[in-house]
Amino acid sequence: MALDKTISWDLDLIKRYDLSGPRYTSYPTAIQFDTSLSETQLVESGQTTTDTSAPLSLYIHIPFCAHVCYFCACNKVITRNRKKAQPYLDTLYKEIEQVAKWYSDKRIVNQLHWGGGTPTFISDEQMAELMNKIKQEFNLLDDDSGDYSIEIDPREASYETMQTLRKVGFNRISLGVQDVNPAVQEAVNRIQPTEQTAAVLKSARELGFKSINMDLIYGLPHQTFESFNETLDTVVAMSPDRLSVFNYAHMPDRFRSQKHIN
Numbered sequence: 001m002a003l004d005k006t007i008s009w010d011l012d013l014i015k016r017y018d019l020s021g022p023r024y025t026s027y028p029t030a031i032q033f034d035t036s037l038s039e040t041q042l043v044e045s046g047q048t049t050t051d052t053s054a055p056l057s058l059y060i061h062i063p064f065c066a067h068v069c070y071f072c073a074c075n076k077v078i079t080r081n082r083k084k085a086q087p088y089l090d091t092l093y094k095e096i097e098q099v100a101k102w103y104s105d106k107r108i109v110n111q112l113h114w115g116g117g118t119p120t121f122i123s124d125e126q127m128a129e130l131m132n133k134i135k136q137e138f139n140l141l142d143d144d145s146g147d148y149s150i151e152i153d154p155r156e157a158s159y160e161t162m163q164t165l166r167k168v169g170f171n172r173i174s175l176g177v178q179d180v181n182p183a184v185q186e187a188v189n190r191i192q193p194t195e196q197t198a199a200v201l202k203s204a205r206e207l208g209f210k211s212i213n214m215d216l217i218y219g220l221p222h223q224t225f226e227s228f229n230e231t232l233d234t235v236v237a238m239s240p241d242r243l244s245v246f247n248y249a250h251m252p253d254r255f256r257s258q259k260h261i262n
């Protein structure tokens with residue numbers, strides 16, 4: 001939702017969408033995975049799409065993170081060893097080549113999203129190479145008219161990295177923030193000064209990114225109504241174009257780092 005000064009509350013719309021939904025960060029979302037679909041059916045479904053000119057949406061997952069945030073329920077690999085990225089990318093390139101064969105090359109990619117983990121864990125050169133590979137295999141728009149977005153951990157995004165991302169074709173970013181309160185940040189093992197987040201947002205604006213989202217989570221340790229209100233004030237003062245405000249999902253049996261959170 002665009003952060004506009006005039007807010008109109010449409011009760012019917014609110015009622016229609018007042019449901020639990022999957023977090024946007026996984027595509028397809030976990031509940032859509034279905035083991036009854038065979039590989040042959042998957043390939044056929046790509047090849048026999050009725051409307052071969054329909055645009056495509058691509059999702060690329062980069063699972064690595066250098067540090068663990070205790071609340072995290074994403075599909076990730078925590079490592080400081082940056083060398084782990086290249087073997088993953090080599091396998092990803094094979095998958096890109098394979099999947100690209102299933103779809104007509106007439107189909108334009110009008111939506112591209114890189115998520116994680118932390119996509120900027122890989123080097124600027126690796127990001128440029130990955131984008132080149134996608135461009136070789138798929139029909140990407142080269143006039144900045146597609147929605148090409150990437151998830152950014154502001155702790156892992158220098159100005160040079162932001163320049164690289166814009167240069168290779170991204171025009172939307174999503175910044176992980178969660179909460180700006182120091183006690184909350186300490187409790188979830190994610191120390192992220194607000195100035196660092198603001199600097200990445202500023203560079204994104206300078207570089208012409210069209211849409212800047214911020215992720216927040218409510219339900220984290222030490223949060224109170226007042227403290228989260230302060231987080232919202234701080235975030236709104238930075239003027240992002242969108243906010244994704246997630247309800248903390250606590251599943252310590254599946255995500256062991258959540259055991260740090262009582």
Ligand SMILES: C[S@@+](CC[C@H](N)C(=O)[O-])C[C@H]1O[C@@H](n2cnc3c(N)ncnc32)[C@H](O)[C@@H]1O
Binds near residue numbers: 118216
């Ligand atoms: C892949 S991360 C975003 C990119 C980057 N790794 C970062 O943290 O800045 C996806 C988002 O999912 C949300 N998230 C992760 N674990 C969650 C949980 N247990 N409950 C609710 N939201 C969660 C966070 O808001 C996080 O920013």
Ligand code: SF4
Binds near residue numbers: 067
């Ligand atoms: S929230 Fe982001 S940076 Fe933190 S562990 Fe999860 S994917 Fe990694």
